[in-house]
Amino acid sequence: MTIDTYFKTTFNADFQKLTFRRVALRSRNNSGALQPGLIFGGRHWRNMRQDLSAVPKENRELFLWCLFLLSLTDQTIFAHFGHIYPQWSRVTNLPKFACFGCCNRIQNPFHILERPVHDPAGGRLLRLPIARSRIPEAVSTYLRMLESSSPAHLENLAINDFANATIADPDFHFGHGMLARAFREEFAVQLGFASRCEPAAAPEAAA
Template sequence: MKFDTYFKHHFPSDLRRLHFFERRFRTRSKSNPYESGLAFGNAGWSNMRRDLAGIPVAHRELFVLSLFFMVLTDQVVFARFPEVYPNWSKATHFPKFAQRGFCARMQNPLYLLETPERASAAQQMVNVPLTAALLPEAVESYFSLLGQASSAFLGGVSPAEIADAIERDQDFQFGQGELCSTFRAAFSRKLAEISCEA
């Protein structure tokens, strides 16, 4: 199955299978600076096995990639494009990747790629080589989906602006292993390609 097909037709129902907890989060709204919302994952995605246990085995690799791109986009829009975040958040209602506890810290999205790979062979929930093979096509689809979201929810912030903000962020270099390095290489290649077209 292609990433785009999975993301549009299967990811929303699989996402509901995660184990969520409720948190209060900062918003970008002056009238409502905090709101309650759903979160998942815990520190370093320590809940990975529990979260992925409810996802159909045939969907897990695409689910992990979809979850990663969802979290990555939500966090970069919040951090780098505060003027459009309230509309984005209202339209998407994405759960937050955060840890439990009174600090409710957001977690680096690259944990969603690193943690499945770090798991011991007995604990592995995803096929890492298959996930790595899916990443270049997922990055291509991601840029296309960003283009669709740009006009609908992002006030015209372009995919190139979002991608550039992601690549320039210090957290872009976080994470070890094949999945993180494959993502960074494919992402940087695609960003260079669209930058040349502009």
């Protein structure tokens, strides 16, 4: 099954199996007023095992990709396009990936890719070779999601404007694992921004 097919047919039913809490949310940089909302995950996705135990094993890889892509979309709109976020939120009613307790702060969506790969507690649910091979598909699915959502949910927000905001956000550069780097690189390639998603290598000293 493709990421796109899973997202359209099965993801929402699997997502509703997670445990959600209602809190007053902060953005990742603590800007803006607190906003009430549903959250899941916990700090650095400490609830990963509990959350994923509710998702059928055969769906988990696709679920993780869709969860990451949707969280990245939602959080970019939340942080950079506040004027259209209320409309987006009313339509999607999407719970946030966030920590619990004192901070109630939105968490970086790249944790959704990084932790299942590296944390033995997660059973290494994303196997690097397989997950790496999915990245071109994941990025193209992500761009189609944005294009299909724009007229109905985003007031015709231009994809390039959205991409520029995503790439300019310091949190987009979080994570140094293979999947995080490869996703950023492919995102840049498919949008023609190849020089902007990873820091340039330091120049070599002259001989």
